[in-house]
Amino acid sequence: MHELALAQSIIEVVESKAEECGLRRVRTVHLRVGEASGVLAEALQGAFAMLASLSPVLEQAQLVIEVTPHRAWCEPCARAFAVVDFLARCPVCGAWSTRILSGTELQILDMEVEADDQQGSQERERNE
Ligand SMILES: [Zn+2]
Structure with missing residues (x-):
């Protein structure tokens, strides 16, 4: 359900x-x-x-997802470490970190569009 609402928002932004x-x-x-x-x-x-198939602009569009790892920064060790099971605790010194480096974001990076630089093809499609 969450994903459906999210997909809807993404499509609205892109549209x-x-x-x-x-x-x-x-x-x-x-x-x-x-x-x-x-x-x-x-x-x-x-x-x-499912939702893209209903949109004239996004029909047949592909969603490419890049997953970023959950990482935090340990101040005493001055190093980044992987957060496992949402526990941002440094595996070296055991300190708890409040500085999350990545892994919580959700962001549209870019989109590829169909080249539309030919007047001819535009005319043809208009007649369909
Ligand atoms: Zn540490």
């Missing part, structure tokens, strides 16, 4: 961006999802595919 830039078709949307963001990539893919 409005496409409209703003005068793009008629988006091929690929690149998304960065932190492993600790609570988003299930597979469920999001499924929800996106």
